[in-house]
Amino acid sequence: MSLYDLSVKTISGEEKTLADYKGKVLLIVNTASACGLTPQYKGLQDLYERYQSKGLVVLGFPCNQFAGQEPGTEEEIAAFCDRTYGVTFPMFAKIDVNGPDTHPLYQFLKTNTPDGESQDIEWNFAKFLIDQNGKIAKRIGARVQPEEIAADIEALL
Structure with missing residues (x-):
């Protein structure tokens, strides 16, 4: 199975596979609207x-797995993201990134991360940088600001 075989649901409820993003560099991020790191939306x-x-x-x-910092509905999350950060x-439907109900995308990301970094997601705004072939290039910690990874992105583009 590749990254592109995985099915996800958009924030508006549409089912799709990640095959739509084949050939692109992807930055996959677990987000939250009521977190101290929420301003990273602007950097993203x-x-x-x-x-x-x-x-x-x-x-x-x-x-919503980290201190209940994403309690809203998909509609509320979409409105917040648009209104507050443009x-x-x-954006996709709310998912679990750890535990027994971990979404298959995050099971894949954690299992296929370079350097055997398969541990759980530590907090909101953990990032995975994916190359154009669907290979995980780098796992990036939650506290790393988006602008700090511009060079990593440029290297893949």
């Missing part, structure tokens, strides 16, 4: 705007 949007034309797509996956990158 800035990266998306800066590199979208070169082939970057940021994919946001809301998650998010235009693809």
